[in-house]
Structures are given as C-alpha cells and as structure tokens.
Amino acid sequence: MKTQKKIFVSFLIAVMTSLTLGFAVFGGEFFPFSSYSMYSGSFKKTARWYTLEGLVDNNGQEQTFNFDRREFLYPFRPQEFSEAIESRIRHGQMQSVIPGVQGLVKNYNRRQALALHQGPTLHRYRLVVHRVTYGGEQGASHDEQTMFEGTL
Amino acid sequence: MKQANRWDQFWFSTSDPGDLAICRILFYSGLFFTSLIESFTSWSEAPPEFWQPVSFFNLFHIAAPSAWMILVLTVLWRLSLIFSAFGFYTRISQVVAAILSTYLYVFFYSHGFLHHPYQLFVVICLILMFAKSGEAFSVDAWRTKKTSQPSGEFTWPVKMVWVVWCLMFFAAGLAKLRNTGLSWATSENMQDILRHNIYYFSQGLGHRQVSDDWPNLFLQSPWLCQLSAIGVLSVELLSPLILFGRRPRLILVACIFTMQVGIWYVLFVDFRPQLVCYAFFLPWSRIVDCMKLGRKKYAN
Numbered sequence A: 001m002k003t004q005k006k007i008f009v010s011f012l013i014a015v016m017t018s019l020t021l022g023f024a025v026f027g028g029e030f031f032p033f034s035s036y037s038m039y040s041g042s043f044k045k046t047a048r049w050y051t052l053e054g055l056v057d058n059n060g061q062e063q064t065f066n067f068d069r070r071e072f073l074y075p076f077r078p079q080e081f082s083e084a085i086e087s088r089i090r091h092g093q094m095q096s097v098i099p100g101v102q103g104l105v106k107n108y109n110r111r112q113a114l115a116l117h118q119g120p121t122l123h124r125y126r127l128v129v130h131r132v133t134y135g136g137e138q139g140a141s142h143d144e145q146t147m148f149e150g151t152l
Numbered sequence B: 001m002k003q004a005n006r007w008d009q010f011w012f013s014t015s016d017p018g019d020l021a022i023c024r025i026l027f028y029s030g031l032f033f034t035s036l037i038e039s040f041t042s043w044s045e046a047p048p049e050f051w052q053p054v055s056f057f058n059l060f061h062i063a064a065p066s067a068w069m070i071l072v073l074t075v076l077w078r079l080s081l082i083f084s085a086f087g088f089y090t091r092i093s094q095v096v097a098a099i100l101s102t103y104l105y106v107f108f109y110s111h112g113f114l115h116h117p118y119q120l121f122v123v124i125c126l127i128l129m130f131a132k133s134g135e136a137f138s139v140d141a142w143r144t145k146k147t148s149q150p151s152g153e154f155t156w157p158v159k160m161v162w163v164v165w166c167l168m169f170f171a172a173g174l175a176k177l178r179n180t181g182l183s184w185a186t187s188e189n190m191q192d193i194l195r196h197n198i199y200y201f202s203q204g205l206g207h208r209q210v211s212d213d214w215p216n217l218f219l220q221s222p223w224l225c226q227l228s229a230i231g232v233l234s235v236e237l238l239s240p241l242i243l244f245g246r247r248p249r250l251i252l253v254a255c256i257f258t259m260q261v262g263i264w265y266v267l268f269v270d271f272r273p274q275l276v277c278y279a280f281f282l283p284w285s286r287i288v289d290c291m292k293l294g295r296k297k298y299a300n
Helices: A001-024 A077-092 A094-113 B002-012 B017-035 B038-047 B055-059 B067-086 B092-106 B115-128 B137-144 B157-179 B191-200 B213-218 B222-243 B244-265 B270-280 B284-299
Strands: A045-059 A061-066 A124-134 A140-151
Touching: A001 B002, A001 B115, A001 B157, A045 A077, A045 A094, A045 B191, A061 B115, A077 A094, A094 A124, A094 A140, A124 B191, A140 B157, B002 B157, B017 B067, B017 B092, B017 B115, B017 B157, B017 B270, B038 B067, B038 B092, B055 B092, B067 B092, B092 B115, B115 B157, B115 B270, B157 B244, B157 B270, B191 B213, B191 B222, B191 B244, B213 B222, B213 B244, B222 B244, B244 B270
Parallel strands: none
Antiparallel strands: A045 A061, A045 A124, A124 A140
C-alpha cells in the first residue's frame, strides 16, 4: 500500500472515529451519527404517547375506531406517528399538528375510496394523548385525554 | 516510531482480498433486502406539516423532494446495491450506494422520528465507498482476470467497521450513564422498561413479532432483570475492547449478539437488519480453507 494512500486512509479513520466518538460522548444526532440514547432514560416517570381515533356510526351508535395500522395512518406506522406528534410539540410547533392530522385523515379517505384499505367510514376523528405511570407492583395507571376533535 | 508501527499493524496488516469481498457481498445483499422493507416513495404522501428536516437536509435547507425524484433515486439506489453486491463497476456502485443511502435515509427520518438500526448501514456504506472491495469474487475481477495479492487495502475497511460498530454500543452505554447514571442498571429500571414495552406494544403502537412470554418471565424474576441490566451496561461499555485482541473480540461479539437477540425477544426491538454486520467479524478465508479441506477429505 502506498504511503499517500495510507495517509488518506488514516485521515478518513480519524474523521470517522472522531465523529462517531464525538456524538457518543457529547450526545446529539446528526444522521448518520448518533448518541444512540434509546432506552437510556429512567422509566419511573410518566410515559406519553399519541393515537388517532376515528368515530364511526354503527346503527345509530357511535363507536371508536383505532388507527392502529400503517394502512390507516399511511404513510406512518402508529409508533412513528406518535413520535412525530411528540417531536412537533417538543419543537413548539403545536399549530402544525392539527393540519397534519387533517392531512392524514384526508389520506385515509382517499385511500378508502381507492379500496386500498378496509377501514370504516368516519364521522369524526380525534387526537388522543395517553399518559401512563408505571407504579411498581400495582402496574400502570392510564389516563387519556382528547387533544382535539375534527368533524368530516 | 513504535506507535506508528502499531497503527500500521492494526490498520494495514495484509489480508486476503476474499475476506473483504465476502463482507461486501453479504453487506450489500443484506442492505438490498432491507431496502425492500421500506417504501421511501410512500413518504412523499405524508402531509407537509410533518416535514421536519434533519441532518444535512436541515443544514442546507433542502426542500422535500418530489415523489418522482424519490422513486427514481430509490430505483437507482437498489440497482447500486445489487451492482455493489455482484462487484459490477464496484467503485462507482459503492459511491452511488453511499450517497443515495445517506440521502434516502435522511429524507425518511425527516418526518419526526428515528429508528437507530439503519444508521450503522449508512456509516458502513460511507466506509466501503473508499474501499477496494471488488478485487475478488466480483464481476469486475472476472472481467479483468486480475488476481490481487493480500494487502492492507483489504484490512482497514473491516477494522473501520469494527470501530464504528463497537462505538455504537459504547455510545449507547455512555448515554445510559449520562441520562440516568448507574441507577440505570442497579435500580428497578429494567422492570419499568419491560412494563412500559409490554403495555406500549399491547396498545398496538409497535409491531411485535414475538410473544410477551419472555418479558413476563423476566418481570417475575427481579434478579434476572437486575442481572440483565448490569450485563447490558457492562457489555456496552466494554465493547471497545473488541479492538484489543482476538479473545476479547470473540467473547464480546458473542455477548453483543446474545444481547441483541435478547433485546428482540424481551423488549421487542427488532435488530434483525443489523445481523448482516456480523459478517465483518468472521474469518472468511479460514472458513473457506476449512470448507475446501473438508471437501477434499470427503472426496478421498
């Protein structure tokens, strides 16, 4: 191997290692470099996540329909949807959540019309925030609250 | 001088071109099959309010690409992965694969969420972009009829993958210490994580392919939770030792493999796409020699 090539490769090694190690030590994310902080926090605190629910008319009775699959929340998977909502709120962009969710409901209706899923026809929909506290032997206490509701 | 020699010995000691070539074939094939799981074009249909550019998309204020552009880039990307695996115009294919992997995954993650398993793929692509991995077991080698001699050219990319791989686990261990401290492993934290995951996945939020028998078994035995938490943190923090000798490498790689399988069964976090990275730890030339020897013995 030529010396010049060795110098170039050594430089590349130094850059890659510094970036990987830098994010490991100081934290933060700059894809593809990461601090890999998944599951690093304490789960004693209250966990929070978001779901989208539809309200369906079933012979005069209103029933809840969960957007619990990718085909309904397209293109998001439920976990990705929850993380995306959380991220919007964390970045102080709450105002974009409502039009974003409306866009997903539009996607749902458009894909239903194209028979791309077998979900029911919605009357209303709502974004629900779940707060769960894990209390040792007693298990979890689950509290849910509607963040906003929309009508179709 | 001694340090320089050690540096040279670690990164540039000669190795067979076949070792890196087999890693190339397995890695790009694995990445190709993983690429089929995610439809990047579907993300063009996400409402624009969810667009949250990260990494260089954010740095250079790159706008969301159109559906057509994503479709074309995805086709090119998959082709580059196939070409790289077969070693067809290897250098160009690897450069295209690295650039497009970075671009498409950054686009994918610019919607407010992040999955960690794919980051390592992109880093490895960026490393292989500079590697001469098409010198053996490739269409290029077959066309040029060139036989490459063992060289340091085939060693440093594999060692570089070792470094980024172990630093990924080291970073995860360090993040636990930074965010929670030693109590991450010494308290009932692991039981809380298990309770959270069982509950979270039972709400239909995550896609789970294994039953919750395993996490329940762990939940019933606090000592098992405690032991596994200490084990995970220790293995993660000790992972850089894989760079210091064959024995620690053998032990730690086996421990990390067990840990990843355990995490899949107990915490439902699917690390299967990452399994292909273990190819970089196997002594391929020795395996091939053993197979040849075995075949000879069988023939005799």
